Amino acid sequence: MQVLIIGAAGLIGRKLTSRLAAEGALGDQPIEGLTLADVVAPAIATELRGSAKALQLDLSDPETAAVLVANRPDVIFHLAAIVSGEAEADFDKGYRVNLDGTRLLLDAIRCEGKRRPYRPRLVFTSSIAVFGAPLPDRIGDDLATTPLTSYGTQKAIGELLVTDYSRRGFLDGIALRLPTICVRPGAPNKAASGFFSSILRDPLAGKEAVLPVSTDVRHWFASPRSAVRFLLQAGRMDLSALGWRRALNMPGLSATVGEEIEALQRVAGERAVALIRHEPDETISRIVRGWARGFDARRAQELGFVAEKSFDEIIRAHVEDELGGRIVI
Amino acid sequence: MQVLIIGAAGLIGRKLTSRLAAEGALGDQPIEGLTLADVVAPAIATELRGSAKALQLDLSDPETAAVLVANRPDVIFHLAAIVSGEAEADFDKGYRVNLDGTRLLLDAIRCEGKRRPYRPRLVFTSSIAVFGAPLPDRIGDDLATTPLTSYGTQKAIGELLVTDYSRRGFLDGIALRLPTICVRPGAPNKAASGFFSSILRDPLAGKEAVLPVSTDVRHWFASPRSAVRFLLQAGRMDLSALGWRRALNMPGLSATVGEEIEALQRVAGERAVALIRHEPDETISRIVRGWARGFDARRAQELGFVAEKSFDEIIRAHVEDELGGRIVI
Numbered sequence: 001m002q003v004l005i006i007g008a009a010g011l012i013g014r015k016l017t018s019r020l021a022a023e024g025a026l027g028d029q030p031i032e033g034l035t036l037a038d039v040v041a042p043a044i045a046t047e048l049r050g051s052a053k054a055l056q057l058d059l060s061d062p063e064t065a066a067v068l069v070a071n072r073p074d075v076i077f078h079l080a081a082i083v084s085g086e087a088e089a090d091f092d093k094g095y096r097v098n099l100d101g102t103r104l105l106l107d108a109i110r111c112e113g114k115r116r117p118y119r120p121r122l123v124f125t126s127s128i129a130v131f132g133a134p135l136p137d138r139i140g141d142d143l144a145t146t147p148l149t150s151y152g153t154q155k156a157i158g159e160l161l162v163t164d165y166s167r168r169g170f171l172d173g174i175a176l177r178l179p180t181i182c183v184r185p186g187a188p189n190k191a192a193s194g195f196f197s198s199i200l201r202d203p204l205a206g207k208e209a210v211l212p213v214s215t216d217v218r219h220w221f222a223s224p225r226s227a228v229r230f231l232l233q234a235g236r237m238d239l240s241a242l243g244w245r246r247a248l249n250m251p252g253l254s255a256t257v258g259e260e261i262e263a264l265q266r267v268a269g270e271r272a273v274a275l276i277r278h279e280p281d282e283t284i285s286r287i288v289r290g291w292a293r294g295f296d297a298r299r300a301q302e303l304g305f306v307a308e309k310s311f312d313e314i315i316r317a318h319v320e321d322e323l324g325g326r327i328v329i
Numbered sequence: 330m331q332v333l334i335i336g337a338a339g340l341i342g343r344k345l346t347s348r349l350a351a352e353g354a355l356g357d358q359p360i361e362g363l364t365l366a367d368v369v370a371p372a373i374a375t376e377l378r379g380s381a382k383a384l385q386l387d388l389s390d391p392e393t394a395a396v397l398v399a400n401r402p403d404v405i406f407h408l409a410a411i412v413s414g415e416a417e418a419d420f421d422k423g424y425r426v427n428l429d430g431t432r433l434l435l436d437a438i439r440c441e442g443k444r445r446p447y448r449p450r451l452v453f454t455s456s457i458a459v460f461g462a463p464l465p466d467r468i469g470d471d472l473a474t475t476p477l478t479s480y481g482t483q484k485a486i487g488e489l490l491v492t493d494y495s496r497r498g499f500l501d502g503i504a505l506r507l508p509t510i511c512v513r514p515g516a517p518n519k520a521a522s523g524f525f526s527s528i529l530r531d532p533l534a535g536k537e538a539v540l541p542v543s544t545d546v547r548h549w550f551a552s553p554r555s556a557v558r559f560l561l562q563a564g565r566m567d568l569s570a571l572g573w574r575r576a577l578n579m580p581g582l583s584a585t586v587g588e589e590i591e592a593l594q595r596v597a598g599e600r601a602v603a604l605i606r607h608e609p610d611e612t613i614s615r616i617v618r619g620w621a622r623g624f625d626a627r628r629a630q631e632l633g634f635v636a637e638k639s640f641d642e643i644i645r646a647h648v649e650d651e652l653g654g655r656i657v658i
Contacts, residue, residue, distance in 0.1 A: 091497065132573065142473050145489070146574055153493040157486050160474070164482040168420065244461065245475055 001029040003235075004073035006059060006105070007080030008036035009043070011184055012125070015228045016077060021048045026075060027236030037068055038080065059101035065108030072112060075121045075235045078105060083191045084129055084151035091150060098154035106161055110170040122162060122173035123234045126247060128220055130156040130177060133290040141249060141299045148290040159247035167244045174234050174242065179222040179252030179295075179307070182260075183318035192287045196221065199257070200264055200315055201322075203272040206329045212281035215258035218293040222252040222307040223317040230305055241303065251307040253314065254294030263311030267319070272329050330358040332564075333402035335388060335434070336409030337365035338372070340513060341454070344557045345406060350377050355404060356565030366397055367409065388430035394437030401441060404450045404564045407434060412520045413458055413480035420479060427483035435490055439499040451491060451502035452563045455576060457549055459485040459506060462619040470578060470628045477619045488576035496573045503563050503571065508551040508581030508624075508636070511589075512647035521616045525550065528586070529593055529644055530651075532604040535658045541610035544587035547622040551581040551636040552646040559634055570632065580636040582643065583623030592640035596648070597656050604658075 003020060007013045017036060025031055034052040036042035041056040057064045059080050069076075080101065081087075087094025102124070112118045131139055132148030145156040155177075162173035183204075184197040195212055196219060202209035222230075230250050239246070265273045297305070308314045319327060332349060336342045346365060354360055363381040365371035370385040386393045388409050398405075409430065410416075416423025431453070441447045460468055461477030474485040484506075491502035512533075513526040524541050525548060531538035551559075559579050568575070594602045626634070637643045648656060 144471050144473050147489070147493070148496070148573055150493055150497065153489050156489050160476070160482050160485050160489075164476070164479055167477070168479065244477055 001026060001031055001075065002033045002035070002071055002073040003031050004035045004037065004068060004076045006037045006068065006076065006078045008054075009038035009040045010079060011186070011224060012181065012227050012231070013038065013042070013077075013079050015224050016079075016231055017042070017048075018045065019228050019232065021045055021052070026232065029074075029236070033071070035068070035071070035073065058097075059105060060096040062104060065104040066111070068105065069108045069112045069120075072118055073120055076105075076109075076123070077231060077235065078102065078122060078124045081125070081155075082151070084149050085192050087151040087154065088149055094150050094154060098151065099157055102154075102158045103161060106165045106171065110165065113170055119169065120171055121235060121239075122171045123231055124158055124162045124173060124175040125231070126155045126159050126175040126177045127152065128177050128179060128249070128292045128295075130159070131292045135292055138254075138294045138296045139249065139292055140296050163244055163246040166239075166246050172239055173246055174239055175247040176230055176234055177247060177249045178227055178230070179220045179250060181224055181227055182221045182314060183223070183322075185224070185318070185322040192284055193219075195284070196257070196260070199276050200260060200318065203264060203275040203329065204268055204315070204319065204323065204327055206275070208275050208277060210279045211257065211276050212279060212284040213257060213288050214280070214285070215261065216256055217285075217288055218254060218256045219288070220252045220254055220292050220294055221311075221314060222250065223314045225317045225321065226252075226307045233305060237303065248300050248303075248305075249295050249297040251297040251300050251305050252295065253308050253311065255311050260311050263315055267312055267315045268327050268329055272327075275329075330355060330360055330404065331362045331364070331400055331402040332360050333364045333366065333397060333405045335366045335397065335405065335407045337383075338367035338369045339408060340515070340553060341510070341556050341560070342367065342371070342406075342408050344553050345408075345560055346371070346377075347374065348557050348561065350374055350381070355561065358403075358565070362400070364397070364400070364402065387426075388434065389425040391433060394433040395440070397434065398437045398441045398449075401447055402449055405434075405438075405452070406560060406564065407431065407451060407453045410454070410484075411480070413478050414521050416480035416483065417478055423479045423483060427480065428486055431483075431487045432490060435494045435500070439494065442499055448498065449500055450564060450568075451500045452560055453487055453491045453502060453504040454560070455484045455488050455504040455506045456481065457506050457508060457578070457621045457624075459488070460621045464621055467583075467623045467625045468578065468621055469625050492573055492575040495568075495575050501568055502575055503568055504576040505559055505563055506576060506578045507556055507559070508549045508579060510553055510556055511550045511643060512552070512651075514553070514647070514651040521613055522548075524613070525586070525589070528605050529589060529647065532593060532601040532658065533597055533644070533648065533652065533656055535604070537604050537606060540586065540605050540607050541613040542586060542617050543609070543614070544590065545585055546614075546617055547583060547585045548617070549581045549583055549621050549623055550640075550643060551579065552643045554646045554650065555581075555636045562634060566632065577629050577632075577634075578624050578626040579629050580626040580634050581624065582637050582640065584640050589640050592644055596641055596644045597658055601656075601658050
């Protein structure tokens with residue numbers, strides 16, 4: 001089987017690549033070729049030399065999508081996106097990449113299918129940013145999408161397109177509304193949600209972190225591990241049970257910032273917590289007030305998707321996966 | 330005030346034009362200029378000579394939208410669309426007109442605003458086709474859009490775009506999810522919903538009509554009169570109460586085909602009913618089974634939108650508006 005990852009150089013893309021490389025298969029299908037595409041050149045791990053190919057290209061370039069589907073990948077993970085903060089700051093860039101780029105990809109798949117029957121699995125990462133306040137405490141599977149950002153709008157449109165192209169038989173798609181990924185390792189990206197990770201990640205590495213919102217802010221989380229597990233399952237599962245409702249709220253953990261910090265205290269002690277400096281930021285607080293606080297992700301749970309049950313678990317996953325099991329503080 | 334109607338040659342466009350011409354104002358704002366645009370040349374009524382301008386153009390042509398907004402209309406009614414049946418039959422055409430055309434219009438407004446501040450009212454006609462089965466008997470204001478046609482997908486995307494462009498301050502938009510318009514006068518268009526009108530319209534004119542579905546099919550209706558009233562209200566009302574939820578289910582009448590026929594019997598007698606010939610069509614029946622049966626259009630009602638309360642009223646509106654008050658049968 002041929003697998004294509006678009007957005008392979010990002011956090012989830014890199015972790016997904018590692019998992020696919022380690023397993024050598026998706027479900028019971030051995031992976032013969034893996035194509036890693038991103039706007040920055042994706043790194044190819046040693047174990048993948050020979051079977052993987054890295055492409056540096058821009059999905060919003062009208063020529064790109066045809067190149068990506070030319071070898072007719074069986075499974076396509078479409079993770080590429082301009083994140084929320086940047087899509088809000090640069091209107092044109094957000095629409096060009098997140099909307100036009102996605103549509104170009106879908107149309108390239110459709111055109112490839114006109115030449116010779118082709119109906120790949122497409123796993124599209126959507127986001128809980130398709131929902132904006134006022135929202136219920138627990139969002140059900142049938143709630144209207146009401147984005148309050150251009151990013152959320154573009155993701156909601158992507159879901160509609162993936163569903164319609166699936167219904168028309170051009171591809172077999174699913175859109176996963178990922179929770180906010182926490183703990184994000186490495187340097188922060190431009191997402192307004194960055195502090196949810198940095199207040200754990202930086203103290204765990206002995207560094208100061210800034211908390212821009214109050215501790216009673218509640219939000220919806222899953223670890224990078226869970227996100228990769230969701231993607232792998234979506235890449236191999238039978239989607240017919242979904243009918244033509246191909247956008248799915250993923251399970252996660254509903255927790256307050258205060259609960260995050262309590263878990264940090266339990267896992268890493270009071271010295272870690274002391275590294276968090278509260279510096280209220282009205283802009284970030286206002287954005288975050290519009291976000292989802294929790295979900296009742298029943299459909300996804302019935303399909304076997306599972307996330308963490310506590311922030312302690314989320315922090316321990318980070319310590320194991322990113323810190324070699326050691327907390328320096 | 331300058332008013333632009335895109336899709337002015339269609340049923341609702343023509344009726345809206347007549348109403349605006351008759352009133353000479355929208356709310357308390359006198360209309361100084363009226364631009365009628367469509368892919369076929371819109372007719373200009375005698376009373377409008379001098380104040381109205383007709384443009385024959387294709388909204389999906391990249392040059393068109395800039396022409397339409399060049400005189401900076403204060404209110405834009407965007408009614409243009411490839412209807413459901415045709416958008417399903419011609420995938421490219423549907424997306425080109427219904428999605429790209431709408432986006433080109435929104436972007437032309439945005440570009441005009443870069444030159445000099447400009448934030449027109451945009452009234453976009455969406456449709457209950459954004460909802461597809463399985464659906465509750467009464468659809469509330471917060472139900473997820475789950476289209477089962479490309480047309481419904483394109484309308485749902487248009488709603489998201491109108492909302493995001495409004496939120497970003499480029500325009501002040503509203504998307505009205507119109508019920509199925511009944512009774513449609515004149516020749517049938519390519520919509521699969523055509524029979525809901527023809528089984529009334531044709532017998533009222535002494536002609537045979539074909540009913541392709543069973544009489545227990547329930548659906549959601551409003552007269553052309555109501556649709557025009559909705560548009561006029563949306564064109565002049567303060568939209569700030571809507572927040573950034575700019576797509577609105579319009580009120581209507583939930584009725585079965587059997588109830589339609591009973592009303593026809595009451596208004597026009599048994600001879601009219603006898604002209605309906607039942608010829609089941611499995612394709613149309615299957616499409617219609619996916620459609621909405623009723624709504625609880627609370628938000629719109631609270632904003633003062635009102636529709637018919639019985640099919641007798643809907644039929645009488647048709648007899649008054651289209652048949653000069655006379656039933657020939």
